[in-house]
Amino acid sequence: MNFDLPAGIQELVATTRAFREERLDPLEAQFLRDGNVPWELRPKLQAEARERGLWALDVPEEHGGRGLGQLAVCAVHEELNKHPMMFEVGGAPEPALYHCAPHQWDKYFASVVRGERRSAYAFTEPGAGSDLGGIATTAVRDGEDWVIDGGKIFIGLAERVEFLILFASTAPELGTRGVSAFLVDSGTPGYEVVRTIPTMGDAWDPCELRFEDCRLPADALLGELNHGFAGADRQLGHGRLKIASYQLGIAQRCLDLAVAYAQERTTWGQPIASRQGVSFMLADSAVELDAARLLVYRTAWQADEGRDVRIEAFKAKLYATEMAQRVTDRCLQVFGGRGYAKDSPVQSFFRQVRLWRIGHGTAEIHRWMIARDLLGPSAAEGSR
Ligand SMILES: Cc1cc2nc3c(=O)[nH]c(=O)nc-3n(C[C@H](O)[C@H](O)[C@H](O)COP(=O)(O)OP(=O)(O)OC[C@H]3O[C@@H](n4cnc5c(N)ncnc54)[C@H](O)[C@@H]3O)c2cc1C
Structure with missing residues (x-):
């Protein structure tokens, strides 16, 4: 196995790094101070990234994208996530939208690739998170319409x-x-964003949604009736590998900052880097980061080979998110009080990584799925 990324992906990473350094890094102090940058800046930055080719990365060329694979996507997100603002490359429709029927394609799929519209996905409810079988929001047929009633919680953006x-x-x-999937335009009568839910993270907060007698036309059904759960699984599977790649950038940035600081900060006349108590924290972090990177890259490569990476993506996200938690924690410790101050990117990353052991499936559910694959469904049922 060649351990270097292919030359084309290295070029893409260099382009991404230049974009981050020129356009995102100057915003970091403001982001850390305010917990975000003005929202209007994000589409502008996405448009600038698009001019550099950072757009619709894994969308097939025949649908207007760059037709790149998962290894390229992971490498780009690793580089972007060295900045704490959680910047996303635009133009990539959610995987569920690949199931748009011909009459839905232009309005819901192609418009995202063109950069005209964006979507959010809504599974989670107050009574249904890990266990999606508990979904209580109903869609009931009334003549030609679907009538939606219920509520969703923690829906990002x-x-x-x-x-x-x-x-x-x-x-x-x-x-x-x-369970079935539906396309719901913002502003549809009966659909309301009730509130945003303040969280411990920077960048953005998720929302609570309410549906009361919300009428959708028959053609709002996305994909097959009662086959939404398989779509949900694919939807989450796709995101897992990308989220795992975020952790690589986050951990690398924190480690780079901590290595530099440990050499410059002195106590009792010696740099703290000369103390084993500090240098071993850095060494452990470097080893775990390398292990996570190999796992993420291998899974992305397998996906690009056309293999089923459902279980491998669980492993990659599980290991990378727990790695990032340990690495950001150690790096914050190396900075002492400075790491805890609001102007330290390490504290923002430390809080942010906590989300990824929960969102897109919790670490416990990932372990259950991996155990189920090892032991067979019935032997692992006790984990349920
Ligand atoms: C910032 C943020 C953004 C989000 N964005 C979205 C979004 O855009 N769209 C969306 O649909 N959802 C979103 N979510 C919701 C997220 O996906 C859920 O929080 C997550 O799936 C966990 O569900 P839950 O919170 O209901 O926890 P629960 O399912 O209630 O779990 C609680 C705890 O019990 C554990 N547990 C549960 N069952 C088992 C079991 N069988 N074995 C072992 N342990 C178990 C869990 O691992 C967890 O530790 C977001 C959440 C947050 C915080």
């Missing part, structure tokens, strides 16, 4: 996007086998 990919129960007696 719902107040900023043009439409939702909503998962609702169309056959409650069938549990997860009775």
